[in-house]
Amino acid sequence: MSIYSDLFLTFSKIGSFTLGGGYAMVPVMEREIVDKKGWLTQEEFTDILVVAQSTPGLFAIDMASHIGYKYRGVLGGIVGALGVALPSIVIILLIALLFQSFKDNIYVEKIFMGIRPCVVALILTPCFRMAKSAKITKYNCWIPIVCALLISLFGVSPIWCIIVAGIVGFIYGKYLTTRQ
């Protein structure tokens, strides 16, 4: 088997069997890439993890393309990214095709009427878990609150919140280092 098809198949396997997206994939990738295939060392894998967390884009795609890139250059990166994305694209396309004919079905509508409030709760739950890793204290808890209000009440684009936060963080950091 050629290196690229091996790369593609390994990542599409990871893509098709990991529910819950992004971070759920990390241990699976580590086992496949570092332990089984030996494409990267543990240290290289950890480096990539750090970089994927600090670059924009989908975490799983970032990881896959970066691992592929590190192992076999640009083409390896493209193959890795496509491998991890393809199962999702195919599954969702099949569901979209099916859903088109099912969506006016009264039972499907009843099921989704029950699911919709649950989805809102499922978005809210990780906020509390993430508050810990984002180091939210009584001094900075105003940031998420103000940001949420700006977006939901005043229609400010989330993109602006990201840009402003990045710039403020950078300038504040500069200010801290010059003061020392």
Next chain:
Amino acid sequence: MIFLQLFITFSKIGIFNFGGGYAMISLIQDEVVNKHHWLTTTEFTDIIAISQSTPGPIGINAATYTGYTAVINAGYPEWAAVLSAVMTSLSIMWLPFILMISISKYLIRHKDSLAVANIFTMLRPTVLGLILAAAIMLMNVENFGSPTDSTFEFIVSCTIFILSFVGTRMYKVHPILMILLCGLAGLIIY
């Protein structure tokens, strides 16, 4: 031209996404539901439910579905919608990919850099705000029913919401199991 708009919009969503799938929900919602009206709130909520119960990153799932639905709603045939779904999914990936390749060496060398750390001390709480905003904006009449016009649906929805929150937060019920239970509840109650 809807194809070009989808391409530009999802490229933008890709490059401004820091902080994973949940943060991306807010970005997609803002562009796809609020600005371009490609999907209704209920369609969008249904996609999140489907994304959470199928494998793969939520961003890809949402991009694929939006690319398909937006083109179908605009009156194009099915094959065009399938092409658009694939194109939309790829548009979310290409900019971060180029950026990653160009700065990965620099980032690995400076992974303990103060500047990057400082930017992220501000970005992390902001991303949390983005997710909160997504949840707030989904608490609407379309998803919960109206307290005056459809009181029964509203009360059932609020109960499901509270039970789902307590279930996943306090009792660590798996999200997919929670979705299945709530779907079953909807089928029985309504």
